[in-house]
Amino acid sequence: MSGNGGRGTILVIGGGISGITAAIEASEAGSDVIVVEKEAFVGGRVARMNKYFPKMCPPACGLEINLRRFRTNPRIRCLTLSEVEKITGTAGNYTAVIRRNPRFVNEKCTVCGECVDACPVERPNEFNLGVTNTRAVYLPYEMAWPSRFVIDGGVCPGTECGKCVEACPYGAIDLAMQAETMEVKVTAVIWATGWNPPDATQFEGYGFGEYPNVITNVMMERYASINGPTGGKIVRPSDGEGIGSIAFVQCAGSRDENYYEYCSGVCCLGSLKQARYVREQYPEAEIHIFYIDIRSPGRLEDFFTATEADEGLTLIKGKVAKITGDPAGGSLTIEAEDALTSQKITRTVDMVVLATGMIPVGIGDTEVESDIQIDRHGFLVGEQPVAGLFATGCARRPADVATSVRDATSVAMKALKFHVE
Amino acid sequence: MAEAVLLKPDRKFVEEIIDSGGGDLKLCVQCATCSVVCDLSNDSSPFPRKEMIWAQWGLKDRLMADPDVWLCHQCMDCSERCTRGAKPGDVLAAVREQSVKHYATPQFMAGMVNRVRQIPVMFMLVPGILLLLAILLRHPIENMIGLGGGVHDEAFYASFFPHWLLIAFYTTLTMLAFVGLLGGLFKYWKAMKLADVTAGRAVGETGIIPSFIKTVIAVLTHKQFGKCTQRGNRQSTHLYAFYGFIALFVVTIYAVLDIYLFPALGLDSVYPFNLIHPMKILANIGGILLIAGCLKAILDRKKDAGDTAGNTSFDTIFIWLLLLVGITGFITEIFRFTVGADAHGGAMQYTAYAVYFVHLMCVFGLLVYLPYSKFAHIWYRTLAMVYAEYSGRTKEYAGSVPLAAVMTEAPATATTVEEPSEDEPDEGSEETEEEPESEDTADSTQ
Numbered sequence: 001m002s003g004n005g006g007r008g009t010i011l012v013i014g015g016g017i018s019g020i021t022a023a024i025e026a027s028e029a030g031s032d033v034i035v036v037e038k039e040a041f042v043g044g045r046v047a048r049m050n051k052y053f054p055k056m057c058p059p060a061c062g063l064e065i066n067l068r069r070f071r072t073n074p075r076i077r078c079l080t081l082s083e084v085e086k087i088t089g090t091a092g093n094y095t096a097v098i099r100r101n102p103r104f105v106n107e108k109c110t111v112c113g114e115c116v117d118a119c120p121v122e123r124p125n126e127f128n129l130g131v132t133n134t135r136a137v138y139l140p141y142e143m144a145w146p147s148r149f150v151i152d153g154g155v156c157p158g159t160e161c162g163k164c165v166e167a168c169p170y171g172a173i174d175l176a177m178q179a180e181t182m183e184v185k186v187t188a189v190i191w192a193t194g195w196n197p198p199d200a201t202q203f204e205g206y207g208f209g210e211y212p213n214v215i216t217n218v219m220m221e222r223y224a225s226i227n228g229p230t231g232g233k234i235v236r237p238s239d240g241e242g243i244g245s246i247a248f249v250q251c252a253g254s255r256d257e258n259y260y261e262y263c264s265g266v267c268c269l270g271s272l273k274q275a276r277y278v279r280e281q282y283p284e285a286e287i288h289i290f291y292i293d294i295r296s297p298g299r300l301e302d303f304f305t306a307t308e309a310d311e312g313l314t315l316i317k318g319k320v321a322k323i324t325g326d327p328a329g330g331s332l333t334i335e336a337e338d339a340l341t342s343q344k345i346t347r348t349v350d351m352v353v354l355a356t357g358m359i360p361v362g363i364g365d366t367e368v369e370s371d372i373q374i375d376r377h378g379f380l381v382g383e384q385p386v387a388g389l390f391a392t393g394c395a396r397r398p399a400d401v402a403t404s405v406r407d408a409t410s411v412a413m414k415a416l417k418f419h420v421e
Numbered sequence: 422m423a424e425a426v427l428l429k430p431d432r433k434f435v436e437e438i439i440d441s442g443g444g445d446l447k448l449c450v451q452c453a454t455c456s457v458v459c460d461l462s463n464d465s466s467p468f469p470r471k472e473m474i475w476a477q478w479g480l481k482d483r484l485m486a487d488p489d490v491w492l493c494h495q496c497m498d499c500s501e502r503c504t505r506g507a508k509p510g511d512v513l514a515a516v517r518e519q520s521v522k523h524y525a526t527p528q529f530m531a532g533m534v535n536r537v538r539q540i541p542v543m544f545m546l547v548p549g550i551l552l553l554l555a556i557l558l559r560h561p562i563e564n565m566i567g568l569g570g571g572v573h574d575e576a577f578y579a580s581f582f583p584h585w586l587l588i589a590f591y592t593t594l595t596m597l598a599f600v601g602l603l604g605g606l607f608k609y610w611k612a613m614k615l616a617d618v619t620a621g622r623a624v625g626e627t628g629i630i631p632s633f634i635k636t637v638i639a640v641l642t643h644k645q646f647g648k649c650t651q652r653g654n655r656q657s658t659h660l661y662a663f664y665g666f667i668a669l670f671v672v673t674i675y676a677v678l679d680i681y682l683f684p685a686l687g688l689d690s691v692y693p694f695n696l697i698h699p700m701k702i703l704a705n706i707g708g709i710l711l712i713a714g715c716l717k718a719i720l721d722r723k724k725d726a727g728d729t730a731g732n733t734s735f736d737t738i739f740i741w742l743l744l745l746v747g748i749t750g751f752i753t754e755i756f757r758f759t760v761g762a763d764a765h766g767g768a769m770q771y772t773a774y775a776v777y778f779v780h781l782m783c784v785f786g787l788l789v790y791l792p793y794s795k796f797a798h799i800w801y802r803t804l805a806m807v808y809a810e811y812s813g814r815t816k817e818y819a820g821s822v823p824l825a826a827v828m829t830e831a832p833a834t835a836t837t838v839e840e841p842s843e844d845e846p847d848e849g850s851e852e853t854e855e856e857p858e859s860e861d862t863a864d865s866t867q
Contacts, residue, residue: 204502205458251452256504292452321457321502337456337467344456344464 008187009034010415011096013084013366016044017063017401018393019192020070021408022415027075029416034184035078036098041144042067042078044194045394048127050224050232052401053273054303060143062401067145080146085181086367087189091387094186102177104137104151109172111139111147118167123155128222129197131237132229137164137173142227151175188388188415191380192408195358195394198260203253206354211325212238213332214352216252217270224277234281236351238329243350245286246278247334249320252354255292262377264357264398268295271355272307279310287313288347290320290336316345323352358398382407383414390415430479434519438476442730443515449473449507455499460648461492466814468492469499469509476512485523486612488814490516491798491805496649497728514730521735521797524605531793534786535735544742548785552582552778555590559583577693577757581774582781584680594789602792606804613808624812632810636803654721662714662743668707669750672700693757705754708747715744739795742786749780 010026012019015037023033041047049059070076079100086097119135127141136156139149151164151173158175165173197218201209208214213236215223222228223235236243248271253259268291275287287310294315296304308315318336325332334347360378370389373381379398380391392411393404439446451474456467468489475483484490493513500510518535525531534543563583617624627635639645643663646656679692679700694701718740722731730736756773791797809815 251504255450255452257506258502258504292450317453318457319452319454319504321454335457337453337470339451339453339470342467342471344462344467 008032008092009184010412011036011084011087011094011184011186011189012192013189014044014192014194014361014393014395015039015042015078015080016192016194016393017046017066018194018395018404018408019044019190020063020066021405022190022192022392022412023076023078024066024069024073025409025412026416027073028069029412031075031416033076034098034186035076036082036084037078037080038083039140040081040103040150041140041146042070042080043143043145045218046401047141047143048129048218048221048225049401050221050226050228050277051273053269054300056273056276062405064143071145078146081150083364084366086369088369090370092187094189094388096184096186096189098182098184100180100182102153102179103148104153104156104173104175104177105149106172106174106177107148108170109148110170111149112169113139114167114169115149115164115173118163120161120163121155121157123152128229129216129219131219131222148172188390190411190415191363191389191391191395192393193361193364193391193395195360195398198253198356198359200252200354200356203259203354205322206249206252206320206352207323207325207332208354210327211323211332211352212236212327212329213325213350214323214354216354216356217248217267217274218356220274220277220353224274234278236329241350243278243282243285245288245347245349246351246353247288247290247320247332247347247349248275248353248355249323249334250289250291250294250355251319252356254355254357260357260359260377262357262398263295265295265297266398266400267355267357269300269303269400271353272296272304274353275307275310275313279312285312286349288316288334288349289313290316290318290334292317292319318345358394360395362395382411388415428478428480429482431481432479434481435476435479437519438512438515441515441518441735442733443476443508443512444729445506445508446473446476446512446515447507448505449477449503449509450505452504454502454504455509458498458502459493459496460498460650461494461496461645462489463492463809463814469513472513472516473507473509476516481519481523483616484516485520485609486616488613488805488808488812490520491802492645492809492814493517494645494649494655495652495730496646496655497651497725498649500728501651508729511728511730514736515733517798517801518730518733518735518795520609520801521793521795524609524801525793526601526604530601530790534790534793535738535795537734537738540738543790544786545782548782548789549778552590552781552785555586556582559586562586577760578753578774578777581777588677591784591788594785595791598789598791602797602800605792605797606800609801609804610808613805613812617812622812626813627810629807629811632807635810636806639806640803652721652725654717658714658717658721660714661710661717665707665710665712665714665747666743668703669711672704672707675700696758708750708754712744712747712751715740715747719744735795742783742794746780746783746787749776749783753777753780 009032012023012033012035015035019035019037020042023035027033035042043063046059046063051058052062070078079098081101081103083099083101084096085099087094089095115137116135119137121136122133123136124130125132125134125138137149137151149172156175162175165175197216200206200216206214208216215237220234223230224232226232230240234243235241250268250271254267255261255263271289275289278285278287294304307313316336317339320334320336322335323332331348331350332352334349334352336345337343338345360380362374362378362380363372370384370386372389373384375381380395382391382396384390390411392408393399396407399407435446451470453470455473456462456470459468462468466489472484472487472490490513493510495510495514497510500508503509522531533539614624643656643660646659649655676692679690684690691698722728725731753773753776756769756776760767760769760773787796
């Protein structure tokens with residue numbers, strides 16, 4: 001790579017808040033950066049959030065500022081819909097094979113939306129965690145960058161159909177587009193692959209997937225978001241009715257050796273934050289949070305104290321072990337033991353939110369020649385034993401946005417320092 | 422709820438729990454999943470979450486006064502769903518072992534009969550010597566009290582170990598054991614009641630007699646075992662051993678009546694029973710059930726090797742002893758119908774006597790050590806189940822004073838209140854909840 005005085009290039013895998021931050025910091029310090037993002041847009045999990053804790057500001061606040069720095073920086077080359085297939089080489093001299101999957105939509109796209117109306121095929125919208133559907137040609141979300149439609153090659157029948165091609169007034173759709181592979185030489189690699197929510201259907205006793213009114217915390221973020229499936233209105237998924245009571249189940253599948261043994265560290269604050277979403281919309285709603293212990297470290301304790309002051313909020317020390325209800329919808333009954341009164345209690349609520357944790361993506365399907373150190377939970381070790389390989393953000397450990405940003409800045413400095421030498 | 426409690430942790434007790442199968446105790450983070458997934462646990466006093474923290478903190482007094490530890494039937498539903506692998510099911514088993522030891526009278530006996538290294542002394546030497554003494558002294562005693570020759574001495578085993586001696590020997594020792602047992606049961610009842618009364622909970626809403634009847638029905642039907650999901654096989658295992666033992670017990674009582682009561686009533690004594698006598702048939706079925714139950718228990722434990730409390734000497738010694746009673750009983754019976762039918766004499770006869778002697782030793786280990794071994798679970802669990810009914814645990818009620826609340830909310834400066842200390846030993850028990858069954862010689866396969 002050129003233009004940086006021979007300092008080399010850093011490969012950042014993942015275009016979420018950590019990857020974006022690492023890329024910005026490294027590039028603003030004079031390095032070239034290639035960002036590989038497997039989705040059609042950058043922003044990752046943060047883009048799906050309604051608000052951040054503790055300031056309760058929307059992601060537009062932080063993500064958008066960083067995105068602006070990101071997309072206007074000439075040293076950053078961002079490859080969406082791309083995956084790193086292979087990394088070979090040794091310290092300071094790595095070769096990455098990148099597979100670029102076709103978007104089927106070129107740069108002529110103006111996001112007018114004519115194609116969507118023409119498209120006959122539907123697919124689950126993973127931006128809304130499958131709660132809603134999109135057509136096979138879709139815009140990932142309103143603020144998506146690159147601001148361009150994308151066609152899901154997995155469901156699109158291709159040239160046989162071609163209705164979108166006819167509908168597009170700009171000739172922006174090219175259904176013949178093929179996947180390409182490219183090779184890049186890089187001096188350092190940063191995994192910022194982030195996390196996925198767990199499959200909550202595996203959690204015994206919670207009835208996720210069976211009872212429609214049991215949702216997860218990540219789904220709740222979408223319901224509460226103005227650009228979410230309900231336009232920001234928190235309602236019962238089964239019938240769209242408002243809620244009179246809601247329960248949050250902390251540590252759903254977390255701190256549990258049967259599923260995920262570790263604490264993700266953010267779900268307590270996440271649920272407290274979501275309790276505030278509920279309170280904003282339903283001043284009378286009963287809110288129950290069932291917990292093992294509320295983890296609000298450091299300055300976040302203040303957020304806990306302020307939320308706890310809500311008189312309609314009950315905190316119950318006891319992990320929920322059983323949720324029963326009607327698969328057709330309706331209210332749900334929660335069973336737990338209140339450890340502070342030593343009584344078994346049941347609560348009947350309209351909706352249950354499972355506070356699920358973060359499952360690290362790790363190196364995914366990438367083939368890496370060097371040894372990669374991964375802890376027993378699947379998180380990557382931050383500074384790998386082979387020089388020039390790093391992990392940051394939630395790929396390294398569960399973290400909130402602010403921590404991920406700090407971590408990404410730090411790892412960018414390490415990567416820079418490494419390849420300057 | 423904000424009164425402070427001065428806790429008296431007993432670290433030695435914690436170590437004992439850990440040693441007797443509760444080794445993963447300290448992994449518990451009190452998430453309380455266990456109490457909810459347990460179908461035996463009741464709403465007003467759920468377990469085993471509270472027992473886990475009591476055990477972690479070494480609160481022996483609380484655990485020893487807790488009926489809930491015996492309401493647990495060790496289904497392992499809790500251990501299976503435990504989020505930390507703390508194995509609450511095994512911890513409660515370990516607590517029960519400590520409970521038997523705690524209430525054992527005299528105390529040292531519990532330490533003696535549950536250790537593998539004591540087997541040669543406690544299960545071989547002691548019963549061996551006592552039985553030998555009895556055999557050596559049988560003729561002098563017979564002459565002295567004028568039994569001379571005895572009514573049944575011509576019977577095969579009776580010439581070796583006469584019935585009067587058998588009954589006198591085992592009844593006396595078992596009665597002694599029961600005196601110890603009753604003391605323990607009485608102390609346990611008092612402790613349970615004191616704990617509830619101190620905590621301000623009402624007890625006695627259900628009378629003792631109705632509570633007892635409900636409990637007996639629950640025991641006879643093994644209703645509680647039926648609620649287990651993870652180790653559902655335990656119900657049939659225990660049913661076999663339980664009804665096998667009951668059958669043998671009934672036959673034994675009948676045999677004693679046959680020998681001593683029937684002649685007095687002018688009826689013919691037909692003991693020893695022939696093979697088609699209803700009592701003999703019952704005895705054989707009982708023996709088979711007993712052996713089947715024990716074998717199944719051993720196999721179940723092999724399969725569930727992760728259950729640490731299933732590998733303690735407390736548990737193992739008892740099951741093997743019960744199995745040996747069954748096996749030696751059957752061999753004794755087989756000899757009776759083969760060698761015994763022959764004329765006296767020959768090496769086989771002495772082999773038969775030797776097996777019978779071993780059988781008697783096993784029966785000794787089972788009955789005489791009853792209050793100190795796992796066998797005591799019959800009495801402690803039954804008592805706890807009666808108490809659970811009596812104290813209204815099976816119903817909804819409020820007003821408990823939970824430890825965790827006290828610990829979390831008590832201001833550090835609050836005045837400390839001494840916990841109720843353990844009861845003073847009180848042997849003068851008049852009020853007992855169960856009939857001691859003392860005639861048991863369990864020698865019915867003869």
